[in-house]
């Protein structure tokens with residue numbers, strides 16, 4: 001059992017460098033399949049989800065050359081199959097981006113689906129609606145009953161194919177990052193114009209569009225709710241650098257606020273942090289913005305506030321657990337309404353072991369009654385961002401905290417122990 005041990009109560013100080021964005025990298029790496037020549041991707045984060053994406057590309061037959069831990073060259077010309085490896089796909093949520101990439105390039109895709117997950121059902125109906133609108137036939141879908149980690153890939157996969165892909169207009173009933181990504185990937189080489197309406201506007205959507213255009217695609221409107229993709233017959237080589245991870249940055253900013261520290265968070269795009277910065281300032285943080293960094297300080301007590309998670313540019317759901325930890329120590333009562341996922345308060349039970357007072361109503365609304373301090377305890381990471389929240393709680397708590405199931409955290413946070421130690425945290429990885 002590998003776990004973190006944290007002795008809390010130390011104010012973080014110094015400077016931390018933010019890595020490339022996980023949710024951009026896991027979309028851009030499959031997108032390299034669409035090119036007719038090798039591509040070089042820089043500033044990719046050194047995390048498990050990236051490693052698995054690269055292993056999936058290799059298993060498909062692409063030539064993957066690791067230049068260094070943050071740079072890779074992908075040559076898709078040797079691709080030999082349209083079927084994604086089951087064992088690899090089982091270990092990662094975003095493997096479904098290979099549906100759009102393989103369909104867009106080769107007109108055929110077979111991808112295992114990990115099924116539901118900790119956040120909720122993780123439906124893909126909008127992805128399928130997009131593929132069908134482009135002229136694809138859905139050969140097989142997973143049965144409705146698939147659950148988290150259902151290893152039964154005999155049933156639990158999606159197969160789609162298309163003689164020819166034709167541009168079309170697609171309205172997304174719900175704003176969906178994944179569906180927006182997959183439709184972009186499937187349509188960049190389709191014949192004609194594709195219009196995605198009510199598209200997701202996250203920074204990683206814009207990053208993917210910029211990468212595709214660097215390869216010679218014709219994508220416009222990314223970052224707005226209408227994205228237009230004019231199909232092109234071929235794509236060429238490109239060198240592209242992934243944007244900084246705004247959720248990793250927000251996580252470190254929350255850790256500084258939780259420990260009343262003073263840290264320079266470097267390699268960020270402040271505009272991507274606007275909703276996070278605004279909320280942390282409302283809670284009492286002092287945040288100074290520079291070109292590619294923010295200085296975060298928090299001297300006084302935390303103030304209660306209300307948060308509703310929404311699609312970008314609203315407050316990001318992926319920062320909800322981390323912010324919940326801050327509100328559990330704020331003076332007064334705070335409410336978080338989770339507007340995206342049906343089950344994103346799993347961390348509350350773990351936080352309660354540390355003395356937090358939180359009540360959850362119908363899984364989508366939590367009321368936090370602040371306590372003067374959290375107490376160290378043994379807790380577990382119930383998912384990626386909940387795990388990050390437990391780290392923040394341990395850093396702020398009195399006494400020692402042990403965090404188990406840390407593999408979730410390592411999926412999305414590069415070198416988190418080393419980065420925190422450099423900020424003065426007393427954190428250690430225990431290999432028992």
Ligand code: EPZ
Pocket residue numbers: 022023026094119120121122123124125126127128174175176177178179200317318340341342384385412
């Ligand atoms: C992406 O997930 C992110 N993952 C998630 O981050 C993030 O929480 C989410 O977007 C929202 O920002 C990656 O980018 C790899 P959605 P995704 O499709 O694409 C519903 C993290 O911590 N929906 O935007 O799966 C869905 O149920 C992860 O880094 C449908 O109804 O999210 C949800 O309520 C966790 N039908 C809402 O849309 C569909 O076909 C938003 O989901 C697809 C989605």
